[in-house]
Amino acid sequence: MDIDSSPYRRELETAIQVAQTAAHISREVLAAAQADVAPGSFDLVKDDLSPVTVADFAIQALLTRALSEAFPGDGFIGEESADELRQNPALLSRVLGVLTRCAGDSVQFRDADDLCQVIDSCATLSPGAGPGRIWVFDPIDGTKTFIRGEQYAINIALLEAGRQVMSVVACPLLSMNAASPVTDASVDPTGKGCILYAVRGFGAYARPLYVGPGEDIQPPRRLPRHADAATSPGDLRSVTCWALLDSGVDVVHKGVAERLHVPFPGCDLLGWVPRWVVLALGAGNMTVWVYKKRSRLAKIWDHAGAMLLFEEVGGMITDVDGRDIDLAAGRKLEANFGFVAAPRSIHHIVLRAVHDTLRETGKEELLG
Template sequence: MDPPYARERLIAELAVQRAALLTKKVLKEIDKGTISKNDKSPVTIADFAAQALLICAIHHNFPDDKFVGEEAADTLREDVELRKRIWDLVSGKYLDDRETDALLSTPVSSEEMLNIIDLGCGPGGRKGRIWMLDPVDGTAAFMRGHQYAVSLALVEDGYEAVGVVGCPNLKLENGRIYEDRVDREGYGMMISAVRGQGAFMRRISSGGLEAARKIERPVDVADVKDLHWVEGTASSSNDIDKQWKLAKSLGIAWPGTDLYSSQMRYIALAVGGGNINVTIPKKKDKISWVWDHAGGHLILKESGGLVTDLNGKEFDFGAGRYLGENYGRIVAPMSVRKEIMATVVQFLGK
């Protein structure tokens, strides 16, 4: 008998693989069709097209499930030329294996594509099955050809059940991830997890799924000074100066691994390329969108990582479209977690 969520995991992995291949195709184009959203963050044709493919595949297989996605189709309804470019991408072929491709689905028209994208405008919540997705996490890094992620997660009754993160540029070097050292010959790596079943990594291919290997985290670090920090120094909403001072007070080299994408930071922590992250928002009411965390968060936990908010609370994915019940983040091995937490409490009190 198949383990729980076996079909959900399979369809999610195939959907992410197909969307990742689409983003790699866009990477080869000089003009990525970039526009700016109301919050000034960039969005490309890859964001819209990948969201359409992800939701279409899941909706085809699980028609009663709901969605929370980053993008909405309003701009595309007004911009005919942009809509055409995205439709050309969405209607293309990406998986070489016919049997595999048949498990998914593609919109039959540009109008259906817009409606599918808008399925991602759901409110989220604590009841039922909700797929949370970020079609291109780290769009600014994507535009530079650096590390970015395609993430998809199933949240059931407020708890993550399945998480899949495609990392189309991921090229591990001695277990570490570097922002600008990318896989230019292949399609990167995919990491996935099911609650209670561990986390696994495989290469992204243009056909069926490649064989996967289980992620085995290294032994806990005994000395705080031996920890490797994972940071996102480009963040404008986090208190980077305070995070640097915290690392300095602990004697940890900073920034360590520096990645723009939030999902890629989870992956770096999961695969063993880093083992500590402390994220301190500048404002207490800072909004942290669920799609920046869902999927990567589960993968980190299933790989053996320990992650909570700064108050020691588990992340609440049932609060809506953002993590309204949580403040910041701390990831640290059990062996030194008490020491890290005590220092964080001191810093937060300053």
């Protein structure tokens, strides 16, 4: 089935268009910071110690306003609240400024209060307690690497009754032809970046994000169901976060790869959305993530939609306990612990390797 015949054609076209504008915002903010034109763009720190940028706020406001105007009956979930903006007038001014320069007349905000209200409209809704259709945003996934001019992504997901039905992901610095091993420093030398999108049951697609002067827009490339071709552990290729590992259990991640004789770390990326993208593109086909504590929960905006890209190329995703990922459980994935993603036909082998490695390394308390 061709994606143009899907029932989400209008949603997809709208989301792709706004994602391209969001990518333009991210590039302008990054270029200004690198040139030190706007000192202080990256000087704010949230309570979870990750940096917050002008781009995070501007993109969340852009996505919410544009998509709420197009689909007024839908709900919206985003990572940011406007508390920091209200406390920092200079930052608020920068956000309004970059929206005016990059979005023009495509979205408009009456004033600073209107901007803050739009951002806050995403900050409280829970996927199990809102409208049947909910959009989930991560305006900048991989903020730490974004600051360094390395890999990051803009994630847009549409859920219906807690189920992923559509995904649009913009990766301004990642080539759609990136070959393994992909790392945070694997910046597209052509400057084109890529945009990926998928509709459940209609496949996943990729095309360059940017078109140069005089160039024609390339038709999208349907991504092959490469994960279906993997039938034994020897076909597995890892995607993980190793160089900047913080929340995961290093001995388990490495131990699983060694048990399965998979080169490690393979593709090494900080942001979860870029990891799902790299899995969809075929530079890898397996990822395992075991948090250091059972109380640690994943956040919905790091995974919703982006996971659909891998599923549409034949991947299967569960948590460490083998349960399906429940996207209706809350803004944090309260019904799940960690992730195990692999080709569907051999997912059970990878899951068993995770359990065996946890027992072997004395981490039985992390088993459900």
